[in-house]
Amino acid sequence: MARIGVFICHCGENIARTVDPIACAEAAKKMRGVVHAVEYKYMCSDPGQQMIKEAIAEHRLTGVVVAACSPQMHETTFRRASAEAGLNPYLCEISNVREHCSWVHEDKAAATEKGIDLIRVMVEKVKKNEELQPIKVPVTKRALVIGGGIAGIQTALDIANGGHEVVLVERTPSIGGHMAQLSETFPTLDCSQCILTPRMVEVGQHPRIKLYVYSEIESVDGFIGNFEVKIRQKAKSVDTKLCTGCGACQQVCPQKKIPSEFDVGLGTRTAIYSPFPQAVPNKPVIDRENCLRFRAARKKGIPIDECTVCGKCYEECPIEPRKAVDFSQTDEVVTEKVGAIVVATGFELYPTDAYGEYGYGKHPDIISGLEFERLASASGPTTGEIRRPSDGSVPKNVVFIQCVGSRDNAKGIPYCSKICCMYTAKHTMLYKHKVHDGQAYVFYMDIRSGGKNYDEFVRRAIEEDGAVYLRGRVSRIYRKEGRLVVLGVDTLSGKKVEIETDMVVLATAMQAQPQTDKLAQTLGIPYDQYEFLSEAHPKLRPVETNTAGVMLAGACQAPKDIPDAVAQGSAAASKVLGIFSSDELEREPVVASVDENICFGCLACKEVCPYGAIEEKEIKDRDGNVVRVVAQVNPGVCQGCGLCVAACRANCIDLAGFNDEQVYAEIKAL
Amino acid sequence: MKVGYYPGCSVEGTAREFGISVRKSCELLGIELVDLDDWSCCGATAAHNTSHLLSVALPGRNLALAEQQGLDKLLAPCAACSNRLIAAHKEMTESDTLRSEIADLIEMPYSSSVKVLNYLELILNYGMENLASKVTRKLADFKVACYYGCLLVRPPKIVEFDDAENPQSMDRIVTALGAEAVDWEYKVECCGGGFTISDPKLVETLSHDVIENAEAEGANAIAVSCPLCHANLDMKQAAINARFHEKRKMPVFYVSELVALGCGATPEEAGINKHFVDSYALIR
Numbered sequence: 030m031a032r033i034g035v036f037i038c039h040c041g042e043n044i045a046r047t048v049d050p051i052a053c054a055e056a057a058k059k060m061r062g063v064v065h066a067v068e069y070k071y072m073c074s075d076p077g078q079q080m081i082k083e084a085i086a087e088h089r090l091t092g093v094v095v096a097a098c099s100p101q102m103h104e105t106t107f108r109r110a111s112a113e114a115g116l117n118p119y120l121c122e123i124s125n126v127r128e129h130c131s132w133v134h135e136d137k138a139a140a141t142e143k144g145i146d147l148i149r150v151m152v153e154k155v156k157k158n159e160e161l162q163p164i165k166v167p168v169t170k171r172a173l174v175i176g177g178g179i180a181g182i183q184t185a186l187d188i189a190n191g192g193h194e195v196v197l198v199e200r201t202p203s204i205g206g207h208m209a210q211l212s213e214t215f216p217t218l219d220c221s222q223c224i225l226t227p228r229m230v231e232v233g234q235h236p237r238i239k240l241y242v243y244s245e246i247e248s249v250d251g252f253i254g255n256f257e258v259k260i261r262q263k264a265k266s267v268d269t270k271l272c273t274g275c276g277a278c279q280q281v282c283p284q285k286k287i288p289s290e291f292d293v294g295l296g297t298r299t300a301i302y303s304p305f306p307q308a309v310p311n312k313p314v315i316d317r318e319n320c321l322r323f324r325a326a327r328k329k330g331i332p333i334d335e336c337t338v339c340g341k342c343y344e345e346c347p348i349e350p351r352k353a354v355d356f357s358q359t360d361e362v363v364t365e366k367v368g369a370i371v372v373a374t375g376f377e378l379y380p381t382d383a384y385g386e387y388g389y390g391k392h393p394d395i396i397s398g399l400e401f402e403r404l405a406s407a408s409g410p411t412t413g414e415i416r417r418p419s420d421g422s423v424p425k426n427v428v429f430i431q432c433v434g435s436r437d438n439a440k441g442i443p444y445c446s447k448i449c450c451m452y453t454a455k456h457t458m459l460y461k462h463k464v465h466d467g468q469a470y471v472f473y474m475d476i477r478s479g480g481k482n483y484d485e486f487v488r489r490a491i492e493e494d495g496a497v498y499l500r501g502r503v504s505r506i507y508r509k510e511g512r513l514v515v516l517g518v519d520t521l522s523g524k525k526v527e528i529e530t531d532m533v534v535l536a537t538a539m540q541a542q543p544q545t546d547k548l549a550q551t552l553g554i555p556y557d558q559y560e561f562l563s564e565a566h567p568k569l570r571p572v573e574t575n576t577a578g579v580m581l582a583g584a585c586q587a588p589k590d591i592p593d594a595v596a597q598g599s600a601a602a603s604k605v606l607g608i609f610s611s612d613e614l615e616r617e618p619v620v621a622s623v624d625e626n627i628c629f630g631c632l633a634c635k636e637v638c639p640y641g642a643i644e645e646k647e648i649k650d651r652d653g654n655v656v657r658v659v660a661q662v663n664p665g666v667c668q669g670c671g672l673c674v675a676a677c678r679a680n681c682i683d684l685a686g687f688n689d690e691q692v693y694a695e696i697k698a699l
Numbered sequence: 700m701k702v703g704y705y706p707g708c709s710v711e712g713t714a715r716e717f718g719i720s721v722r723k724s725c726e727l728l729g730i731e732l733v734d735l736d737d738w739s740c741c742g743a744t745a746a747h748n749t750s751h752l753l754s755v756a757l758p759g760r761n762l763a764l765a766e767q768q769g770l771d772k773l774l775a776p777c778a779a780c781s782n783r784l785i786a787a788h789k790e791m792t793e794s795d796t797l798r799s800e801i802a803d804l805i806e807m808p809y810s811s812s813v814k815v816l817n818y819l820e821l822i823l824n825y826g827m828e829n830l831a832s833k834v835t836r837k838l839a840d841f842k843v844a845c846y847y848g849c850l851l852v853r854p855p856k857i858v859e860f861d862d863a864e865n866p867q868s869m870d871r872i873v874t875a876l877g878a879e880a881v882d883w884e885y886k887v888e889c890c891g892g893g894f895t896i897s898d899p900k901l902v903e904t905l906s907h908d909v910i911e912n913a914e915a916e917g918a919n920a921i922a923v924s925c926p927l928c929h930a931n932l933d934m935k936q937a938a939i940n941a942r943f944h945e946k947r948k949m950p951v952f953y954v955s956e957l958v959a960l961g962c963g964a965t966p967e968e969a970g971i972n973k974h975f976v977d978s979y980a981l982i983r
């Protein structure tokens with residue numbers, strides 16, 4: 030015989046204002062199986078929880094219904110309280126009378142009526158509930174970090190310094206990411222390389238960090254605590270064990286005019302290259318697209334071993350007897366076992382050529398903010414002198430345009446890229462500090478400088494370094510006698526503005542790295558319409574994803590500046606260290622299970638499962654012959670979403686805590 | 700190829716050479732133009748400043764006529780005409796309510812079967828290789844700044860033709876004629892349009908900038924496909940020169956004139972003799 034206790038929360042006035050808790054309690058008392066019903070101002074507070082615990086003991090309750098806020102908010106709280114009183118936590122259910130009732134209705138009588146219905150539904154369900162036991166899974170205490178920018182570096186170092194091994198995978202030949210390309214950083218103007226490169230070295234030398242550069246994630250299997258990751262190491266064509274990083278090969282490579290990715294095309298590199306002198310690891314790779322030998326082999330259709338074109342880097346390599354340069358290297362796929370994954374794949378910039386009115390990127394002197402960083406950087410193509418890409422002259426004035434792409438629905442990017450206001454202010458300062466008689470103009474929509482010392486920084490740019498800020502958009506840029514004419518509007522004075530300038534810098538929007546969607550699909554984590562990866566909760570779980578054991582760090586989640594990316598990197602690391610703090614993990618037992626007697630193996634469930642939790646299981650007879658195939662749920666991977674339950678044609682899948690009987694009981698109660 | 704022809708008022712008045720050259724070039728290319736019978740005003744800028752309904756009904760009547768007369772393609776050389784006809788077609792296609800309202804007003808149904816073409820689109824459909832094969836006089840001395848102005852490619856969501864910021868269709872046509880298409884900056888800037896009556900100074904400034912940039916980028920001729928562009932750049936060039944103390948003589952051609960010339964028409968057959976700025980120098 031069920032003995033249900035009902036506890037109704039006022040939530041201050043949040044619920045009580047529209048749903049009458051006393052009337053609910055009275056009505057609940059009359060429901061069959063309810064032996065106890067009370068209301069209280071704050072059920073989630075200590076006295077409120079105490080009421081539940083005492084009632085469980087006093088009335089020997091077999092089930093608890095708490096009518097309060099959304100289960101997303103406090104289900105855990107109340108289940109924990111029930112468990113402390115000796116009741117299996119899965120016999121405690123939440124009736125959401127706040128978000129689903131009091132907050133969305135005005136008529137008190139009708140809302141109270143609905144509140145009572147919602148309570149009745151849960152009373153009927155909890156009667157059918159069964160005790161569930163948490164699932165225990167072992168933990169591999171090693172982490173995978175995807176992406177070697179500042180967010181990934183921070184995460185990797187924090188986890189490694191916390192005592193656990195880290196596998197760090199980076200797509201390019203060196204870690205460092207975009208931060209390595211920056212000149213100086215806001216709001217302190219400290220040199221980006223000076224604060225970053227020591228951390229890169231720390232990663233490179235850390236005994237607990239295993240670094241895979243020039244590598245990509247091929248596949249991810251498994252579940253929290255037990256992931257199996259396949260990593261494709263692209264052929265570097267250089268044996269990194271032999272190579273000393275002397276750089277002789279790069280000196281002799283005849284392909285010298287390849288646009289350097291690190292210098293955003295403003296500088297050049299060779300075909301065998303290390304992206305920049307401070308790279309970690311500082312060992313070159315051969316870019317097979319551009320290498321003369323690989324090109325010739327492709328053109329002739331012969332294996333690379335038979336090709337004898339060029340080979341200067343091989344000849345020059347001083348390592349003996351076996352040279353470090355190895356043309357015949359092939360891609361290698363390695364498997365790593367890890368217990369947690371942090372995604373830190375970062376961003377890319379919206380292309381400057383997407384705006385026809387700004388010349389579709391065909392004017393060399395209309396550049397992106399990142400290109401300006403390279404011009405201003407001591408390690409850049411002009412060794413830090415601000416010079417126009419077209420003729421190398423020092424620009425007498427520069428026009429900066431903010432929100433290029435960002436906040437522009439016509440370009441499909443309604444969001445703010447967050448960092449551009451700050452880096453544009455920084456650019457005007459860097460420019461003024463290097464070209465004393467130069468004048469910077471900034472076209473802006475709003476100045477968004479929220480952050481510690483941020484607004485002061487922008488004011489400094491305007492007041493001390495004399496940047497002229499014009500509130501308005503630029504409609505067109507065109508060439509005129511070797512210069513550029515910027516046509517815009519100053520909406521504060523209501524006048525059209527025409528500025529003849531030497532250089533224009535476009536603060537282009539931040540976008541997710543290309544193919545972030547593919548990576549997300551490999552990992553089974555959600556992403557938004559702009560391909561930024563989605564956090565589990567925008568406020569309360571900002572670094573976790575909906576897939577247990579997979580965390581996010583940095584600009585792959587949303588546009589972020591360095592401090593934010595670093596903070597999130599550390600936060601992700603602490604989440605990982607939390608997972609690694611015990612030998613076994615307890616997981617929610619709300620998972621699906623298949624009735625193998627009924628299942629006929631259509632595997633529609635496998636098709637719909639977003640987590641890859643469903644496997645095929647062969648059922649064999651005594652002789653070992655496969656007689657049929659059925660679906661099987663891996664409880665370690667299952668997230669309890671219930672899609673398979675809905676998709677199952679034979680109705681043979683049930684979700685623990687939400688089985689048919691329980692759901693029908695709820696419906697019948699209405 | 701048989702195409703319906705909606706001349707519009709300007710090609711029978713101030714832009715007569717546009718009409719002459721459109722007919723001549725089509726004749727030389729073997730495109731048969733079937734005049735729309737009983738055509739009326741497209742409404743131009745006046746109608747949509749007055750009443751939305753009127754601005755759809757006026758071109759709507761011509762579209763319905765074309766449909767009645769079995770013309771599935773309708774060439775409207777004037778940029779304002781084609782723009783209004785396309786806008787009306789689109790609005791009536793997208794709204795059943797508006798379509799029936801217009802049908803009541805003009806006492807004719809319209810079932811959206813007519814495709815309106817501007818002159819550039821007509822020639823593009825004809826094909827650049829086909830065009831090149833008809834060329835008898837290579838316009839090799841021409842360095843043409845192709846000027847699209849505002850109406851041919853805008854608003855992009857309505858006209859859905861070429862690139863609104865850096866259109867290429869006219870450039871491709873003059874290239875096929877053997878001329879050089881100059882890469883310049885003012886392709887889609889405003890010439891001042893209809894302000895030529897109410898604010899001539901403004902128009903002189905804007906048109907001046909267009910001509911000046913064309914010359915600065917190495918053009919020796921400008922090509923247009925809009926009567927108002929031609930009027931502002933050609934007819935007003937003397938006034939512009941006087942105002943800016945310059946002595947520029949930049950010939951301004953309708954692209955249809957260039958097609959006609961390229962395919963063997965005499966300058967007079969192409970209407971060149973009607974220009975205000977002497978345009979004979981390049982044609983020898």
